[in-house]
Amino acid sequence: MSRSIRRIVILGSTGSIGRSTLEVVAASRDRLSVIGLTAHRSCQRLVDQARQFSPQWVVATDEQAAAEADWSGLPSETQLLVGLDGLRRVVSEAAVDIVVAAIVGSAGLTGAWHAVQNGKTLALANKETLVMAGPLVMAEAARCGATILPVDSEHSAVFQTLHAGRREDLKRVILTASGGPFRQYSQQQLEQVTVQEALNHPTWTMGPKITVDSATMMNKALEIIEARWLFGLEPDQIDVVIHPQSMIHSLVEFRDGSVVAQLSPPDMRLPIQYALTYPERMDGPATRFDWSRNFSWEIFPPDKTRFPALELGHEVARRGGTSGAVLNAANEAAVEAFLAGKIRFPDIVPACRSVLEHHHFDPSPSLDELWKLDAWARREIATWIGI
Ligand code: NAD
Numbered sequence: 001m002s003r004s005i006r007r008i009v010i011l012g013s014t015g016s017i018g019r020s021t022l023e024v025v026a027a028s029r030d031r032l033s034v035i036g037l038t039a040h041r042s043c044q045r046l047v048d049q050a051r052q053f054s055p056q057w058v059v060a061t062d063e064q065a066a067a068e069a070d071w072s073g074l075p076s077e078t079q080l081l082v083g084l085d086g087l088r089r090v091v092s093e094a095a096v097d098i099v100v101a102a103i104v105g106s107a108g109l110t111g112a113w114h115a116v117q118n119g120k121t122l123a124l125a126n127k128e129t130l131v132m133a134g135p136l137v138m139a140e141a142a143r144c145g146a147t148i149l150p151v152d153s154e155h156s157a158v159f160q161t162l163h164a165g166r167r168e169d170l171k172r173v174i175l176t177a178s179g180g181p182f183r184q185y186s187q188q189q190l191e192q193v194t195v196q197e198a199l200n201h202p203t204w205t206m207g208p209k210i211t212v213d214s215a216t217m218m219n220k221a222l223e224i225i226e227a228r229w230l231f232g233l234e235p236d237q238i239d240v241v242i243h244p245q246s247m248i249h250s251l252v253e254f255r256d257g258s259v260v261a262q263l264s265p266p267d268m269r270l271p272i273q274y275a276l277t278y279p280e281r282m283d284g285p286a287t288r289f290d291w292s293r294n295f296s297w298e299i300f301p302p303d304k305t306r307f308p309a310l311e312l313g314h315e316v317a318r319r320g321g322t323s324g325a326v327l328n329a330a331n332e333a334a335v336e337a338f339l340a341g342k343i344r345f346p347d348i349v350p351a352c353r354s355v356l357e358h359h360h361f362d363p364s365p366s367l368d369e370l371w372k373l374d375a376w377a378r379r380e381i382a383t384w385i386g387i
């Protein structure tokens with residue numbers, strides 16, 4: 001990336017990460033420029049973003065929403081494309097330096113995969129890409145000369161702190177977790193959790209799916225798997241600690257016992273900006289510490305009995321193969337069912353475990369096989385909950 005202005009495509013620009021990415025770009029217009037934006041159904045928001053950033057292309061991936069939307073407000077220099085073909089076309093354009101993968105769920109894999117195949121720099125927020133297909137994605141990135149830079153705050157922290165020592169001296173990685181809104185709930189209280197309570201995260205403002213994942217701690221399970229493939233770690237090198245303040249974003253421990261951490265107030269604009277400007281650092285809009293304040297930060301071990309998702313994360317990180325795609329799809333379907341009032345909060349993780357245990361495991365699946373299992377796991381969840 002030798003150009004002085006980096007040209008960016010944001011997949012999922014209307015979501016929480018997408019909007020934060022646009023705030024970073026708006027603050028650094030001399031260094032960052034948006035040339036493509038995609039959204040699924042939020043077409044009006046996409047038009048508004050196009051008016052502000054004048055990209056070359058906007059893509060609406062949901063063809064029906066695209067047909068019903070009013071595109072008359074699009075700037076004259078912006079071309080409208082529709083569907084997954086439009087998304088693939090924009091990602092593969094020669095003018096694109098960086099693709100920000102900010103679509104939620106397994107729907108994010110297609111664009112991320114295409115970016116990798118085209119040798120782009122992939123700023124990866126969509127952790128589901130690596131959960132589903134980590135070994136395939138990492139191998140394809142090596143083959144095609146693509147660089148994958150983490151946006152997930154914990155993985156950005158690990159990526160940054162790994163620079164403090166030699167890889168062969170790395171002992172372990174410690175991912176921090178806020179513990180979510182139900183950190184101190186008893187088993188009995190967890191039975192009563194409502195959708196509204198689950199959507200109320202104590203430290204981060206995020207899209208609904210990842211907010212529920214944080215409440216079940218499935219988010220941390222997915223992040224264990226993400227870290228395994230992204231950094232090529234052994235599963236038992238990845239630990240999780242609870243840190244309710246979300247100021248320490250993760251830590252790495254070296255052979256000599258030295259531990260290095262990355263800290264900042266919880267604000268996704270910082271890891272997003274780091275991925276967009278790497279290896280440089282720039283002034284930016286992210287919130288800063290006020291060092292004249294008193295701070296009190298806690299760290300303690302997670303309760304794996306009340307939050308059984310964590311164990312699933314380690315199991316899938318150890319097993320690999322088809323298990324990540326199955327866990328991911330089962331979780332997406334179970335979260336959707338919970339948000340629709342069809343299952344209770346404490347049923348989400350057992351439903352995922354049940355589907356995982358019933359699938360036909362393959363240690364080295366093709367991408368095609370993973371997509372088939374994604375669909376299968378969703379059907380299994382529907383059967384599990386009786387719909
Ligand atoms: P969100 O729900 O706020 O936004 C999702 C975006 O994806 C929207 O632009 C939407 O239009 C698009 N989208 C949804 N379904 C789609 C589909 N089927 N096809 C194409 N596009 C589709 O989600 P978010 O919170 O911004 O999270 C995005 C990704 O980033 C997730 O994978 C999440 O795990 C990850 N992440 C988010 C945060 C955060 O702070 N929000 C932090 C770390 C990682």
Ligand code: MG
Nearest residue numbers: 152153154223
């Ligand atoms: Mg995270």
